[in-house]
Structure formats: structure tokens, C-alpha cells
Amino acid sequence: GQNIDQPTEMTATEGAIVQINCTYQTSGFNGLFWYQQHAGEAPTFLSYNVLDGLEEKGRFSSFLSRSKGYSYLLLKELQMKDSASYLCAVYDSNYQLIWGAGTKLIIKP
């Protein structure tokens, strides 16, 4: 079966750095996405990785290793507004998007 694993919940301190991991086992791979979802709102697109390596976008960076079936989202200089769920999703060989259950990130002052 197809599976995406990410931690259920993480806690970090304002101003710090946090890394949210995602591992996947899918039938084929056509890209990995990270989305942010604030409570009660729809997800918003953060990043897309299809090649190995690190993609940096401001305070957020996303890393991919296809050989390991692994990605992480790195958030720097954490702000209270970063408290949200972070969803990892992978396109399989048929471009079906497989969603992880999301990681709830709690930021403490």
C-alpha cells in the first residue's frame, strides 16, 4: 500500500528552528509537496520538490532524498503565526496525490 508518515505533533519555541520529517512509500514518485493548514482554514501551498536537495524559500526550506523516501520541512526564526498543521503529500506514478495525516506544530513563547 501507499503510506506517508509524519509526526503527529511537535512543539518548538518562538525564534527557534524546527524540522518536520516526512517519509513515504508510494508506487512511483512524481514530486512531494508541503502545505500549511491553520486551524479551521484550508491548506496553503508551501513548497514542491521533485529533485534531490534543498529548496529554500525565506524562512522555510524543504529537503528531498528520493533514494531514502524522505523529506523534511525546516522552519527558521519561528513565529507564533507558524503554529499550524503541516501536511506532506506525494504524487505517485499516476499523479494521484497521497496525503500524510499532518504534523501539528505548537509554538510556545
Add this chain to the structure above:
Amino acid sequence: GAVVSQHPSWVICKSGTSVKIECRSLDFQATTMFWYRQFPKQSLMLMATSNEGSKATYEQGVEKDKFLINHASLTLSTLTVTSAHPEDSSFYICSASNPGGVQETQYFGPGTRLLVL
């Protein structure tokens, strides 16, 4: 770019009535739109994939006669919850793929909260 809207944002209805939710891509043409449902504190659940001009593809366990999907144009898809019951109360979210953007990225509408009394 890649803005998706949904209407209404909130709907409260009586059991047995039908509710229509609209999803529009405002600044791009979306050949494919997706409908999701999300219960409180749970992950997104794909209900169906909607392709312009053809029948929607429903996920296993989703009743196509209860959740009617119409994708009549490249910018509009509608989801109709027929004969709604309290267990249909949920957060319904649509998304659309922007062919001209980042590889098949799905951009989400703001969601519609449905409460069936």
C-alpha cells in the same frame, strides 16, 4: 496567481435538504478540480476528482448519487450534497490544479463549513 474561491463559506441547513457548493478558479483555467472533506482534527480525505467535461471519479466509499459533482467549465466545479444528514456535517474543501504553474500543484479554496441540523 492561482486563486481558488468557494461559495458559500458557511451553510446551515435542515436534514433532508440539498446543498450546493461552488468552487471557482479565479485567475487560471483548471482542467482538474478536487473535492475534499475534513472532519475536526482529522486529515484531508479526497472525495472525488472532477475533470472538465467528463464525469467525476469518486474515491472508494463515497456515494456518487449523494455527492453530485459537475465541472461544466474550466473555472467552475460544483458539489451538491443531496438529502443532507447530520453526519454530512463537515468542512468541504475544493482544490484546483494550475497547469501553468508549479507541476500540478493543487491550490485550495478557503473551504465551506456545512452544518446539518
